[in-house]
Amino acid sequence: MTSASKPTPATAHVDPDPSKGWFRRLLPVIRARRATFIMVLVTGLSGLALQVSVPMVLRQAVDLAVDQRAGGLEGHVLLLVVMATASFGLRFAYRYLLFGTACRIETDLRSQIYDHLTRLSFSFYDRIAGGEVVSRANSDIRSIQLLLAFGPLAGLSAISFLMAFGFMLSIHVPLALVTVSTMPLVYVLGQRLRDQVFPLSWVTQGRMAEVAMVVDENINGTRVVKSFAAESDQIALLSMVADRLRWSATALIEARARFNPLIEALPRLGMALVLLYGGHLVIEGEIGVGSLLAFSAYVTMISVPFRMFGFVLLQAQRAAASALRIYEILDEKPAIVDRPGARPLSAPRGRVEFRNVTFRYPGVDNSESPAVLDGFDLVVEPGETVAIVGRTGCGKSTVARLLPRFYDVDSGAVLIDGTDVRDLALASLRSHVSQVPDEAFLFSDTLHDNIAFGRPEAPRHEVVAAARVARADGFIGNLEHGFDEVVGERGYTLSGGQRQRISIARTVLANPAILILDDATSAVDVRTEEGIHHGLEDLLTGRTTIVIAHRLSTISLADRVVLMEDGRIVADGTHAHLLATEPRYRAIVAQVEDREVGA
Ligand SMILES: Nc1ncnc2c1ncn2[C@@H]1O[C@H](COP(=O)(O)OP(=O)(O)OP(=O)(O)O)[C@@H](O)[C@H]1O
Numbered sequence: 001m002t003s004a005s006k007p008t009p010a011t012a013h014v015d016p017d018p019s020k021g022w023f024r025r026l027l028p029v030i031r032a033r034r035a036t037f038i039m040v041l042v043t044g045l046s047g048l049a050l051q052v053s054v055p056m057v058l059r060q061a062v063d064l065a066v067d068q069r070a071g072g073l074e075g076h077v078l079l080l081v082v083m084a085t086a087s088f089g090l091r092f093a094y095r096y097l098l099f100g101t102a103c104r105i106e107t108d109l110r111s112q113i114y115d116h117l118t119r120l121s122f123s124f125y126d127r128i129a130g131g132e133v134v135s136r137a138n139s140d141i142r143s144i145q146l147l148l149a150f151g152p153l154a155g156l157s158a159i160s161f162l163m164a165f166g167f168m169l170s171i172h173v174p175l176a177l178v179t180v181s182t183m184p185l186v187y188v189l190g191q192r193l194r195d196q197v198f199p200l201s202w203v204t205q206g207r208m209a210e211v212a213m214v215v216d217e218n219i220n221g222t223r224v225v226k227s228f229a230a231e232s233d234q235i236a237l238l239s240m241v242a243d244r245l246r247w248s249a250t251a252l253i254e255a256r257a258r259f260n261p262l263i264e265a266l267p268r269l270g271m272a273l274v275l276l277y278g279g280h281l282v283i284e285g286e287i288g289v290g291s292l293l294a295f296s297a298y299v300t301m302i303s304v305p306f307r308m309f310g311f312v313l314l315q316a317q318r319a320a321a322s323a324l325r326i327y328e329i330l331d332e333k334p335a336i337v338d339r340p341g342a343r344p345l346s347a348p349r350g351r352v353e354f355r356n357v358t359f360r361y362p363g364v365d366n367s368e369s370p371a372v373l374d375g376f377d378l379v380v381e382p383g384e385t386v387a388i389v390g391r392t393g394c395g396k397s398t399v400a401r402l403l404p405r406f407y408d409v410d411s412g413a414v415l416i417d418g419t420d421v422r423d424l425a426l427a428s429l430r431s432h433v434s435q436v437p438d439e440a441f442l443f444s445d446t447l448h449d450n451i452a453f454g455r456p457e458a459p460r461h462e463v464v465a466a467a468r469v470a471r472a473d474g475f476i477g478n479l480e481h482g483f484d485e486v487v488g489e490r491g492y493t494l495s496g497g498q499r500q501r502i503s504i505a506r507t508v509l510a511n512p513a514i515l516i517l518d519d520a521t522s523a524v525d526v527r528t529e530e531g532i533h534h535g536l537e538d539l540l541t542g543r544t545t546i547v548i549a550h551r552l553s554t555i556s557l558a559d560r561v562v563l564m565e566d567g568r569i570v571a572d573g574t575h576a577h578l579l580a581t582e583p584r585y586r587a588i589v590a591q592v593e594d595r596e597v598g599a
């Protein structure tokens with residue numbers, strides 16, 4: 001929408017070859033950020049080298065200047081201050097770069113997924129819950145981001161462990177072994193903690209989603225909830241799921257509370273061992289006091305890699321699972337794309353033909369059930385308005401969806417000016433074929449931007465003119481901010497008829513050669529309907545129009561009426577002719593009249 005910030009430039013994409021491992025497929029995306037990763041490595045390694053050297057300088061200072069009084073303390077102190085400052089600077093830089101890069105890769109992946117989602121066809125969205133895709137993509141991308149940030153961090157801290165261990169070995173081998181002796185326990189306990197925490201955090205996450213779903217449904221479905229006075233049931237439901245969440249969250253806290261202090265206490269136990277054995281060595285004169293100090297500094301430093309290692313292993317497993325779920329979306333091929341050599345549709349006359357069309361919705365693979373369209377034939381001449389009439393569920397809206405290629409036919413063809421729509425470039429086809437759907441969808445944006453949705457660059461006067469044609473200018477004028485009034489989510493601050501008129505104005509502005517009008521089934525009051533129909537008459541003139549009619553007044557807009565049954569046209573003629581000759585048509589019209597009288 002207009003408020004969108006500038007788009008992220010196209011970067012490397014995930015390797016499309018599904019036979020490769022998940023990490024290899026991710027490599028192009030990581031490689032695109034190679035430069036910063038190298039900087040992370042350089043700054044990270046030098047920062048760590050400095051950090052690990054600090055206890056060695058400390059040792060020298062104490063052994064030489066304090067113990068043997070053989071040199072100035074000031075020089076060492078100054079060196080320590082410089083090292084600490086530099087190490088701080090470097091460590092800041094590498095964390096900043098590392099996490100920044102991980103976030104950037106997260107954004108790269110996200111835009112690739114969203115980009116892909118916008119290109120997937122309707123048949124994909126029929127199969128899958130849209131909200132679930134987006135939320136799943138979000139948390140899955142997050143888990144890859146975590147691995148990309150903590151993987152290198154764990155690698156670096158493993159190197160720092162090796163350096164520190166090397167320094168310690170160079171001072172005193174047995175003491176070095178005593179110093180690291182508690183570390184395997186840190187790892188094992190960490191592993192136990194994760195074994196308990198992982199399933200619990202999984203459950204907790206699921207229950208959070210559950211609460212979010214109940215809240216979301218109650219907010220979006222608040223009109224239904226209130227109109228059935230179902231608030232207390234919904235509150236009970238919410239408190240039940242909230243309670244389930246509280247239970248697992250508490251269990252999670254308990255597991256963490258049990259293990260974490262233990263894991264944190266282990267380096268202190270190590271410290272005691274170092275003091276016991278190292279102190280003994282100092283007293284016996286085997287090592288200096290400085291060395292003892294250095295060892296006690298190392299013992300806290302080296303527990304970090306051990307704690308991190310298990311976490312990263314776990315994160316790698318999660319990231320692998322997440323990557324597979326993300327690839328599931330990315331590997332989904334858009335069902336409807338331009339054919340090679342597809343021609344743009346330019347300045348169409350607007351002759352529409354359905355030629356012996358058979359169609360089943362993809363994914364509904366019960367071939368026993370009858371096709372939605374079966375031998376469907378219909379010709380609409382340029383500028384003509386044809387109404388399709390038929391029982392509910394007989395496939396009228398389906399006909400409308402085949403013309404702009406929301407779906408492709410199974411057999412037969414849909415033609416515009418004699419050209420199969422599958423041979424036309426999609427973008428040009430859809431720019432010439434517009435649909436006023438039965439349920440108007442508005443964005444949470446200004447009325448101006450909603451009307452100008454198909455032509456965001458349209459000047460204000462054209463937007464106003466389009467609103468006038470759709471008879472929407474009257475009520476817009478009464479709004480406090482007029483065209484700049486922001487409508488609530490999905491336009492719920494407007495009435496059904498007002499939404500419909502905005503939707504018509506949107507189509508008027510798009511000025512398509514071919515128009516499909518899916519009449520709303522919901523009854524609007526007679527005056528609103530009249531208003532809409534005056535607008536519609538202006539819209540229809542000079543265009544090829546298919547109206548899917550649920551009301552007599554809409555039927556009256558048409559030059560010709562066709563009756564649909566069993567997936568095909570069974571009668572064709574003017575309204576009066578069909579009324580006189582076709583009993584099935586009379587039956588439907590009688591139903592419509594009943595409904596309109598009842599409404
Ligand atoms: N996306 C979809 N996936 C699978 N089946 C669908 C889908 N949309 C519609 N159908 C089925 O196809 C048939 C025709 O639906 P369609 O929406 O074209 O009916 P309609 O004539 O427009 O009905 P109404 O007058 O109630 O709007 C119905 O049986 C419906 O259940």
Ligand SMILES: [Mg+2]
Nearest residue numbers: 396397438518
């Ligand atoms: Mg319909």
